[in-house]
Amino acid sequence: MVASPSCRCILCVTVHVLAASIDPKLASVLIRDLGTKAPLTSLAHVKRIRRSVTEGKVELSIILCPADGDVSSDTLKIPNDVAAIVEKHSLVPFVAEIPAYQATSRAEWEAQCVFWPTSFHPNACIRGSKLELDECEAETARKFMKEAVSQARLAHSSGQLANGAVIVDPFLRSVIAWGHDQCTSTTNYCLEPGEDKEKRLRHPLRHAVMEAISMAADRDHLLFPSNCTNSFIQRPADSSDCDAVADSGNAAKKPRVDLDGGVGFNSQDIPRPYLCTGFDAYVTREPCAMCAMALVHQRVRRVFFGVPNTFRGALGSKYRLQGIRSLNHHYTVFQVTISESELEEPL
Amino acid sequence: ISERLESVRMAGVADDESIMKFMKLAFIEAREALARLEVPVGCVIVNDGEVIGRGSNCTNETRNATRHAEMVAIDMVLSKWQQLSATPNVNPSTEGFQQCDLYVTCEPCIMCAAALSLSGFRKIYYGCDNERFGGCGSVLDIHSDGCAPCGLSHNEAEEHEEQKTKGFECVGGFMADEAVNLLRGFYEQGNQNAPRPHRPVRIERSL
Ligand SMILES: [Zn+2]
Numbered sequence: 307m308v309a310s311p312s313c314r315c316i317l318c319v320t321v322h323v324l325a326a327s328i329d330p331k332l333a334s335v336l337i338r339d340l341g342t343k344a345p346l347t348s349l350a351h352v353k354r355i356r357r358s359v360t361e362g363k364v365e366l367s368i369i370l371c372p373a374d375g376d377v378s379s380d381t382l383k384i385p386n387d388v389a390a391i392v393e394k395h396s397l398v399p400f401v402a403e404i405p406a407y408q409a410t411s412r413a414e415w416e417a418q419c420v421f422w423p424t425s426f427h428p429n430a431c432i433r434g435s436k437l438e439l440d441e442c443e444a445e446t447a448r449k450f451m452k453e454a455v456s457q458a459r460l461a462h463s464s465g466q467l468a469n470g471a472v473i474v475d476p477f478l479r480s481v482i483a484w485g486h487d488q489c490t491s492t493t494n495y496c497l498e499p500g501e502d503k504e505k506r507l508r509h510p511l512r513h514a515v516m517e518a519i520s521m522a523a524d525r526d527h528l529l530f531p532s533n534c535t536n537s538f539i540q541r542p543a544d545s546s547d548c549d550a551v552a553d554s555g556n557a558a559k560k561p562r563v564d565l566d567g568g569v570g571f572n573s574q575d576i577p578r579p580y581l582c583t584g585f586d587a588y589v590t591r592e593p594c595a596m597c598a599m600a601l602v603h604q605r606v607r608r609v610f611f612g613v614p615n616t617f618r619g620a621l622g623s624k625y626r627l628q629g630i631r632s633l634n635h636h637y638t639v640f641q642v643t644i645s646e647s648e649l650e651e652p653l
Numbered sequence: 654i655s656e657r658l659e660s661v662r663m664a665g666v667a668d669d670e671s672i673m674k675f676m677k678l679a680f681i682e683a684r685e686a687l688a689r690l691e692v693p694v695g696c697v698i699v700n701d702g703e704v705i706g707r708g709s710n711c712t713n714e715t716r717n718a719t720r721h722a723e724m725v726a727i728d729m730v731l732s733k734w735q736q737l738s739a740t741p742n743v744n745p746s747t748e749g750f751q752q753c754d755l756y757v758t759c760e761p762c763i764m765c766a767a768a769l770s771l772s773g774f775r776k777i778y779y780g781c782d783n784e785r786f787g788g789c790g791s792v793l794d795i796h797s798d799g800c801a802p803c804g805l806s807h808n809e810a811e812e813h814e815e816q817k818t819k820g821f822e823c824v825g826g827f828m829a830d831e832a833v834n835l836l837r838g839f840y841e842q843g844n845q846n847a848p849r850p851h852r853p854v855r856i857e858r859s860l
């Protein structure tokens with residue numbers, strides 16, 4: 307079930323397991339029973355039990371066994387020994403995603419613990435940070451970052467702050483929404499009869515990310531006019547396949563669809579995603595807290611940013627939103643090096 | 654003279670009675686959201702004792718998860734001001750939010766708290782705490798840290814950090830139980846539009 311062993315981002319490489327919430331009183335019995343009957347040999351770095359606190363209530367979940375088969379189906383096979391334990395304690399199994407590999411740095415460890423707690427031994431293995439993209443992925447990322455840079459230049463040329471964003475569907479390999487900073491809007495109005503004056507009313511919230519999210523929402527309405535929510539199907543690319551962008555070897559499986567603003571596109575070919583689940587966002591500058599949280603709300607899968615915002619950046623500089631455990635969604639963050647000056651070049 | 658001083662003092666600070674009056678209006682908005690099967694959070698924007706904007710969550714309808722009550726209300730006020738600015742001799746500006754207070758049924762999330770800072774609000778009154786997402790003390794302290802536009806260049810940010818990161822006063826706990834009950838009722842019936850995080854699966858013995 308490992309998505310791709312050659313993937314460089316260890317946070318994206320996950321495996322599916324069956325887990326269940328348990329009564330804390332059962333914890334030690336279950337750890338012992340499952341430890342002998344279903345040892346997690348290939349996942350030695352993963353803690354068997356996850357403890358989470360919701361609304362002051364402690365909840366324990368335990369890994370039962372690796373998930374075997376199609377995790378999107380409603381029925382999964384389970385070894386007899388484990389099934390007996392499930393029946394004995396009336397457990398309700400669910401599919402969980404856990405990190406496939408041991409973390410190689412404290413930062414990686416903290417980030418992967420968001421999914422499921424793992425253990426970390428600082429001196430156990432010292433390799434380069436796996437959070438770096440490989441050449442193929444990096445090239446794809448640079449390509450889409452260029453689109454965001456064009457948006458920034460467009461903003462700059464119209465007197466706005468030079469920041470741009472695009473949202474990419476890695477499944478279609480295309481930009482599905484874009485936006486640039488529009489905090490300063492210009493309206494022409496008449497001050498006195500016959501006199502044209504330019505007047506500016508600021509909209510302090512129209513940052514590039516917010517504009518792109520808004521466009522993605524409009525596109526969703528356009529492609530999937532029905533509000534029927536049971537049309538939601540988790541597409542396979544969502545679950546564990548983190549390098550759909552770069553994985554050109556699998557091109558045969560992935561339909562290429564060119565989207566001209568949605569015209570001529572048969573939306574029945576593709577299931578309606580929930581918000582921006584599975585999509586990537588490219589932003590020329592490290593997002594502020596508003597934009598970073600907006601990307602959490604909209605459920606993007608990965609965020610690539612260019613220039614760090616050392617004062618108020620919320621993805622590593624001032625805050626590190628992707629690591630806040632109480633949030634209901636966590637994306638992976640990458641930095642694509644671009645220079646500040648290229649954002650202000652003429653189009 | 655003392656009477657006049659009193660009224661001057663009261664102009665800046667809302668008294669308990671008026672806080673409750675505006676909180677109740679925010680709850681009307683929240684209940685409207687619930688009726689539309691949206692997360693029941695509502696708010697009103699008040700300027701000089703008068704409600705100038707209102708909003709409630711509409712993330713499901715718009716499929717835009719950033720359309721929280723606060724964002725909707727801010728947009729409503731800005732578009733009003735935009736229209737006014739087209740009229741001669743009227744010059745409203747976004748600085749106007751510096752005289753505005755916001756009353757909201759639940760502690761603003763990190764995104765909304767940042768938006769309130771970016772807009773320059775004076776004071777926020779809220780109902781229940783938002784333990785998992787709150788930006789006014791529960792998870793992050795955006796209300797005191799302030800937020801700056803992410804489009805600012807490095808140099809601009811360095812020059813203007815003080816002016817560009819405006820915090821705001823905030824105080825919570827108004828009608829908190831009622832806010833919690835509203836949210837609990839919603840989540841028990843289930844947010845029909847969100848995929849369930851833990852989908853129970855049936856299992857079948859192998860072998
Ligand atoms: Zn921003």
Ligand SMILES: [Zn+2]
Pocket residue numbers: 721723761762763764765766
């Ligand atoms: Zn919010």
